[in-house]
Amino acid sequence: MFKVENIRKDFPILSRQVNGKPLVYFDNAATSQTPQQVIDVIVNYYSNYNANIHRGVHALSQEATDLYEQARYKIQAHFNAKHAHEIIYTSGTTHGINLVANGFSALLKKGDEIIVSALEHHSNIVPWQMLCERTGANLKVIPMNQNGELEIKAFETLLNQNTKLVFVNHISNALGTINPIDHIIKKAHEVGAAVLVDGAQSSPHIKPDVQALDVDFYVVSAHKMCGPTGVGVLYGKEDWLNKLPPYQGGGEMIAEVTFEKTTYAALPHKFEAGTPNICGGIAFGAAIDYMNAVGFDAIAAYEHELLEYATNKLLEIEGLKIYGTSRHKTSVISFNLEGIHPYDVGTILDKLGVAVRTGHHCAQPIMDYFKIPGTVRASFAFYNTKSEIDILVEGVKKAKMMLS
Numbered sequence: 263m264f265k266v267e268n269i270r271k272d273f274p275i276l277s278r279q280v281n282g283k284p285l286v287y288f289d290n291a292a293t294s295q296t297p298q299q300v301i302d303v304i305v306n307y308y309s310n311y312n313a314n315i316h317r318g319v320h321a322l323s324q325e326a327t328d329l330y331e332q333a334r335y336k337i338q339a340h341f342n343a344k345h346a347h348e349i350i351y352t353s354g355t356t357h358g359i360n361l362v363a364n365g366f367s368a369l370l371k372k373g374d375e376i377i378v379s380a381l382e383h384h385s386n387i388v389p390w391q392m393l394c395e396r397t398g399a400n401l402k403v404i405p406m407n408q409n410g411e412l413e414i415k416a417f418e419t420l421l422n423q424n425t426k427l428v429f430v431n432h433i434s435n436a437l438g439t440i441n442p443i444d445h446i447i448k449k450a451h452e453v454g455a456a457v458l459v460d461g462a463q464s465s466p467h468i469k470p471d472v473q474a475l476d477v478d479f480y481v482v483s484a485h486k487m488c489g490p491t492g493v494g495v496l497y498g499k500e501d502w503l504n505k506l507p508p509y510q511g512g513g514e515m516i517a518e519v520t521f522e523k524t525t526y527a528a529l530p531h532k533f534e535a536g537t538p539n540i541c542g543g544i545a546f547g548a549a550i551d552y553m554n555a556v557g558f559d560a561i562a563a564y565e566h567e568l569l570e571y572a573t574n575k576l577l578e579i580e581g582l583k584i585y586g587t588s589r590h591k592t593s594v595i596s597f598n599l600e601g602i603h604p605y606d607v608g609t610i611l612d613k614l615g616v617a618v619r620t621g622h623h624c625a626q627p628i629m630d631y632f633k634i635p636g637t638v639r640a641s642f643a644f645y646n647t648k649s650e651i652d653i654l655v656e657g658v659k660k661a662k663m664m665l666s
């Protein structure tokens with residue numbers, strides 16, 4: 263049974279105060295909070311297991327290696343990858359995207375095409391621009407509409423024999439729109455293009471099945487799903503990962519090194535040069551255990567309730583406009599008060615203990631589309647409550663009074 267009062271007890275940070283007020287944490291799309299169960303794993307690792315992995319014959323090294331590799335199996339099971347070696351540890355979503363973009367440098371030629379969506383995070387735009395500069399490939403953009411949804415018909419017309427890679431996020435961080443990635447993947451595969459999906463925003467809310475989606479690459483960050491910062495994974499289909507050249511050279515990623523020629527290690531180590539974030543990987547496994555124990559169906563249902571409640575309450579405020587009004591969205595509300603800069607609203611909310619994000623949310627093209635400098639973004643997690651939303655709504659009313 264989903265009981266938010268009990269869940270909140272798992273998150274020590276939720277009982278702290280900010281500016282003399284109880285913390286209301288609505289910046290979950292930037293990073294999620296960490297439950298005691300995951301904090302304990304981190305403390306336990308440094309108290310009992312800390313050692314470098316894979317190389318040592320000593321007990322500590324073997325224990326750390328076992329825990330790190332067990333976490334990889336957990337992550338594999340969670341995303342339903344066919345093989346554990348299709349799970350590459352990274353430092354996060356950005357790293358995963360860059361790894362794939364770099365690999366495609368070797369596979370693309372002048373005149374090839376890459377398609378990205380208009381709803382992307384900067385981390386999903388810049389690496390592709392860099393890739394196009396290196397290879398002479400062209401970047402095409404799937405346009406969006408006023409609801410913050412991708413124009414799927416327009417996407418279909420962009421596809422052709424030159425399309426080599428399609429890149430789209432599963433859920434937009436700025437607007438919360440859930441993109442129809444099943445359809446996008448199917449259509450892209452019809453012309454032989456590979457698809458990389460950014461799952462940074464979806465993985466905290468839904469449990470994606472990479473085999474059922476038939477996606478070629480899927481990237482996530484642990485810190486958006488109750489894990490620590492600085493760790494994430496790239497899922498890639500075995501065939502694709504074998505085709506891509508290594509990203510970084512170093513220890514761990516080699517089979518044999520001589521000055522004449524170095525041969526690379528097999529997957530996944532080919533892409534895991536250097537000492538990784540060992541504790542982070544283990545803690546990521548613990549975070550996945552934690553979220554599965556709460557249950558993704560329960561999480562989605564509860565967050566939907568929060569979204570509806572907050573949307574209705576906020577829309578009662580005159581002059582408040584919500585950006586991103588797709589029927590298919592997660593618990594993210596991006597909004598502005600007419601004539602008031604989002605930063606000023608955010609500052610007043612912070613005085614009241616309410617943490618929201620203001621600005622362009624690393625998605626400037628979306629803001630340009632709506633011709634606004636940015637928005638106030640409140641993003642909810644399964645440990646938030648309706649009474650916290652009431653505090654937000656009162657705060658927004660207060661900001662409106664003070665600033666207009």
Ligand SMILES: *Cc1c(COP(=O)(O)O)cnc(C)c1O
Pocket residue numbers: 291292353354355356357383385386431433434435460462463483
């Ligand atoms: C947060 C986020 C990223 C970047 O994640 P990092 O952990 O900073 O690498 C990329 N894409 C989306 C959609 C995000 O929400």
